[in-house]
Amino acid sequence: MPAASTDGPGVPGHMLVDDRFTAVAAKFFAMFRRKSQGGGALAVYLHGEPVLDIWAGWADSDRRWRADSMALSYSTGKGVTATVAHRLIERGVLELDTPVADYWPEFAAQGKSAITIRDVLNHRAGLQRTRDLVADSDDLLDHDAVAAAMAASAPDPLRLRASGYHGLTFGTLVAEIAQRATGRDFTDLVRSELREPLGDNDFWFGVPDNQRQRLARLSPRLGIARVPFDTLIAPFASVKVMNSARSAVYDGWADMTLGMRPYDAMMPGWNGVFTARAIAKMYGAIGNDGLVGHRRLLRPETTHRIAEMPPNSRYDYVLGAPPHFALGYHRAIVGTRLTRLTRQALGHFGIGGSGGIANPGLGLGIGFVTNHLGNHAMSLGDARLPFLAALTERAARATIGDSAADTLESTRAAS
Numbered sequence: 449m450p451a452a453s454t455d456g457p458g459v460p461g462h463m464l465v466d467d468r469f470t471a472v473a474a475k476f477f478a479m480f481r482r483k484s485q486g487g488g489a490l491a492v493y494l495h496g497e498p499v500l501d502i503w504a505g506w507a508d509s510d511r512r513w514r515a516d517s518m519a520l521s522y523s524t525g526k527g528v529t530a531t532v533a534h535r536l537i538e539r540g541v542l543e544l545d546t547p548v549a550d551y552w553p554e555f556a557a558q559g560k561s562a563i564t565i566r567d568v569l570n571h572r573a574g575l576q577r578t579r580d581l582v583a584d585s586d587d588l589l590d591h592d593a594v595a596a597a598m599a600a601s602a603p604d605p606l607r608l609r610a611s612g613y614h615g616l617t618f619g620t621l622v623a624e625i626a627q628r629a630t631g632r633d634f635t636d637l638v639r640s641e642l643r644e645p646l647g648d649n650d651f652w653f654g655v656p657d658n659q660r661q662r663l664a665r666l667s668p669r670l671g672i673a674r675v676p677f678d679t680l681i682a683p684f685a686s687v688k689v690m691n692s693a694r695s696a697v698y699d700g701w702a703d704m705t706l707g708m709r710p711y712d713a714m715m716p717g718w719n720g721v722f723t724a725r726a727i728a729k730m731y732g733a734i735g736n737d738g739l740v741g742h743r744r745l746l747r748p749e750t751t752h753r754i755a756e757m758p759p760n761s762r763y764d765y766v767l768g769a770p771p772h773f774a775l776g777y778h779r780a781i782v783g784t785r786l787t788r789l790t791r792q793a794l795g796h797f798g799i800g801g802s803g804g805i806a807n808p809g810l811g812l813g814i815g816f817v818t819n820h821l822g823n824h825a826m827s828l829g830d831a832r833l834p835f836l837a838a839l840t841e842r843a844a845r846a847t848i849g850d851s852a853a854d855t856l857e858s859t860r861a862a863s
Contacts, residue, residue: 457589457740459516460515460725461515463501463502463503464501464502465496465502465527466494466499468499468844471664471839472500472836472839475835475839476490476504477502478505478819479480480505480506480513483505483506485505486819486820486838487503487505487506487517487819488502488513488818488820489501489503489723489816489817490503490814490836491723491725491727491728491729491815491816492812492846493735493736493812494732494812494847495811496736496740496741496811498732500725501568501725503724505820506754507649507664507696508530513573513579514662516723517662517664518650518652518664518722519663519664519666519721519722519802519817519819520719520720521720521802522718522719522802523717523796523797523798524797525653525718525720525794525796526718526760527730527804528620528624528716528722528778529622529717529776530722530729530775530776530796531639531641531734532622532743532778533565533569534775535745536629536641536642537565537680537750538746538749538750539852541629542565542626544631544775545564546593547561547564547565548563548568549561549563551625551629552625552628554596554599557600557847558601559603560573560602564602566775567607568621568622568625569775569776570586570774570775571613572607572761573607573610573759574603574612575601575604576612576613576616577604580595580617581597581601582594587675588715588852589710589715590713591623591713591714598620600615602836604765606837608759610764610765611765611771611773612764613773614766616715617717619716619838621717623714626652633641634716635654636703638653642730642837645743646726646743647743648725648726649726650721650723650725650726651726651730653719653720653721654712655695655711656721660711666800667820667821692737708790708835718798718799723817724816724817727814727815728804728813729780729813731806731812731814731815732813733751734746734751734754734755734806734808734813735812736808736811737752737767737810738750738751751808752808754777754794755792755794755806759779760772760773760775777795777799778794779793779794780794780795780805780807781792781833781834782805782841783834783835783837792807792809793837793841794806797833800818800829801818801820801822801833802818804816807841807844808840810844812841814836816833
């Protein structure tokens with residue numbers, strides 16, 4: 449494979465396609481043949497080394513996707529935020545089973561004194577509500593205002609029975625806990641805990657003005673069958689069983705996320721902006737015992753704990769489905785089959801289709817970002833990443849053979 453030239457520090461000037469992953473690249477390029485399909489990027493790490501770094505399509509109506517293009521990737525940021533937390537946990541700055549209130553005393557209000565860091569990472573804090581959380585919806589872009597409101601809130605009692613997806617509040621909770629434990633701003637922690645150890649600057653929660661020319665424009669509006677998301681959920685306002693789910697979003701959120709306002713904010717649960725390269729590098733480390741290239745992100749015991757933690761709930765009272773949350777990530781959807789090797793696959797998808805996956809059984813890390821949200825039927829998500837991941841895992845297995853792959857997974861599980 450030829451060495452890549454660069455457009456800037458850490459940014460390849462040419463695409464990278466390892467011969468073993470040409471089928472994956474072909475599938476990806478087929479997704480962005482027309483301008484109406486927008487654009488995107490895909491990156492893959494295998495055993496800590498890059499094997500795929502490609503991009504295609506349009507970042508805007510008059511601008512091609514470039515090597516350094518990046519996109520707001522919604523809940524993909526939850527996995528990034530969780531990784532910062534795990535860096536702090538393995539150094540003892542945070543402890544999984546310590547009450548949140550030990551770091552953030554105001555959090556103990558309204559019967560929350562027993563809620564632990566583990567509960568927060570497992571979406572069992574019962575603080576998924578954003579609707580009517582603050583007086584003015586504009587304040588939902590103010591980290592301090594949201595954190596203070598959640599600290600003063602009573603938890604949803606359903607948290608004792610199951611997980612409740614904290615779609616817009618997960619990142620605020622984790623970020624505030626990290627800030628309280630360290631005395632540092634969360635954006636500074638992202639720099640020291642991710643950017644510096646990985647040697648990649650493209651983890652953004654709040655995009656500075658001098659980087660905004662790299663942003664891909666998102667479209668279309670979030671909805672199902674062309675019905676806007678906010679309109680879709682409005683009829684369920686009076687349905688009691690839907691109260692917890694509807695409270696997790698607020699009117700206007702879906703449309704607001706397509707504008708520029710989220711780029712000013714720091715809400716790590718949903719407004720993270722990344723390149724596919726950055727996401728793949730992070731998950732490449734998680735999938736390779738914490739090591740990517742010569743850089744160590746996490747200790748092997750940390751990645752083993754993440755990968756082997758059983759799902760904390762059989763269903764989720766917000767999503768109404770079993771996402772299998774475990775310590776800030778969820779079990780990844782890979783194609784349409786769950787094989788023995790893919791049971792350990794983990795990561796975090798985002799609304800619209802972006803996301804990242806680690807497969808420790810194969811030493812894989814995958815990152816995919818796009819500005820074209822979903823498909824013609826539903827912009828909330830689609831199967832692009834799961835099918836790219838399935839092709840990637842097939843190629844990775846072929847490089848070492850199925851029997852060797854099974855041995856590798858068994859050995860890792862027993863270690």
